[in-house]
Amino acid sequence: MLELVHKAVTKDVWLNVVKTATQQAERGDKDARNWLTPWILGAPPKAPEEGADTSMVAKPDL
Numbered sequence: 001m002l003e004l005v006h007k008a009v010t011k012d013v014w015l016n017v018v019k020t021a022t023q024q025a026e027r028g029d030k031d032a033r034n035w036l037t038p039w040i041l042g043a044p045p046k047a048p049e050e051g052a053d054t055s056m057v058a059k060p061d062l
Helices: 002-010 011-026 030-041
Strands: none
Touching: 011 030
16 A cells, blocks of 8 residues: 555655645744754654553663
């Protein structure tokens, strides 16, 4: 299925999607900003699931 998506959404198509979202975000469209943000800044880290072993997770020095 993913191969079909890759064939339909070429690099040029994707570039147009991103350009359109950027223009919308610049005009104040919050949905466009929310969609663009993880592509630009990276997705925020997710909290570990309840009960997950977090013993190896780095702890910030406070």
